[in-house]
Amino acid sequence: MWDVDGTLIPADLRWLRRAIARTYAIAENAVNFPSKTVHGYTDESIVIDTAVASGISILEAEDGIARFENILVSIMNDGISELKRDQAPYPGALESILQVHERGYTQTVLTGNLRSAADIKLRSFNLDQHLDLRIGGFGSDDRDRFQLPTAIGRRYSRLYGRELDPSRVVVVGDAPNDISCARHAGFHVVAVTHRTQADELKPYGPDAILESLDPVKLISTIDALISRTSMT
Numbered sequence: 001m002w003d004v005d006g007t008l009i010p011a012d013l014r015w016l017r018r019a020i021a022r023t024y025a026i027a028e029n030a031v032n033f034p035s036k037t038v039h040g041y042t043d044e045s046i047v048i049d050t051a052v053a054s055g056i057s058i059l060e061a062e063d064g065i066a067r068f069e070n071i072l073v074s075i076m077n078d079g080i081s082e083l084k085r086d087q088a089p090y091p092g093a094l095e096s097i098l099q100v101h102e103r104g105y106t107q108t109v110l111t112g113n114l115r116s117a118a119d120i121k122l123r124s125f126n127l128d129q130h131l132d133l134r135i136g137g138f139g140s141d142d143r144d145r146f147q148l149p150t151a152i153g154r155r156y157s158r159l160y161g162r163e164l165d166p167s168r169v170v171v172v173g174d175a176p177n178d179i180s181c182a183r184h185a186g187f188h189v190v191a192v193t194h195r196t197q198a199d200e201l202k203p204y205g206p207d208a209i210l211e212s213l214d215p216v217k218l219i220s221t222i223d224a225l226i227s228r229t230s231m232t
Helices: 014-023 043-053 058-078 080-086 093-102 115-124 145-160 176-185 198-204 215-231
Strands: 170-173 188-192 208-210
Touching: 014 043, 014 058, 043 058, 058 080, 058 115, 080 115, 093 215, 145 176, 170 176, 170 215, 176 188, 176 198, 188 215, 198 208, 208 215
Parallel strands: 170 188, 188 208
Antiparallel strands: none
16 A cells, blocks of 8 residues: 655645635635644645644634635646646656566555545556555545545455455555554555655654665565565
8 A cells, every 4th residue: 555645756735735725715825734734644634734723713624625625636637737847756656566566466545635636646647557546545535544444445345355454464655644554554564764764753663664665675575574474
């Protein structure tokens, strides 16, 4: 299971900033992101916390959620060329997805992005070709990221005809909350240090920390984690 922002492609708050500003009719420079609730959280939770931090009442903030997604999609579609220019996948991302696929693993995403936003990002860089997004977990499924593995398990069981075994799942993420969410679900987790240093990630207990998405190192790490599970 892949996280998207900060793992496959660089995180960029411009899309949320623009969409929040338009949703709540405030200036973009008035949008105030509370940093501790951005990385690794769901889009809706970020929108609510940011709106409130930007001077919007909680009632107005909640009311805006109903129109936020359409506004975000419109802004992202209008900015496709900008997205492609500024958020190209991290080195090794495409090759890692391909090699994990060739290794025979089923792949999907566990992301705080709304499904529509994730689709735009992944499709823009052909990152979706070997991902089964039908079983993905998205920020549009639940505002609480820790509930997304349940949505994935439900979809997996329905489409594949068997229960999802948490001990045979590996999450690849980059933020402390990615790790905590995976651990909460009983999943293995590999963290990449694209935007958070290894010493900041270690206390959250990932199974492994990689400096980059080196396909060879990633595959060997995933194989080792799954093999270790099979032997217990």
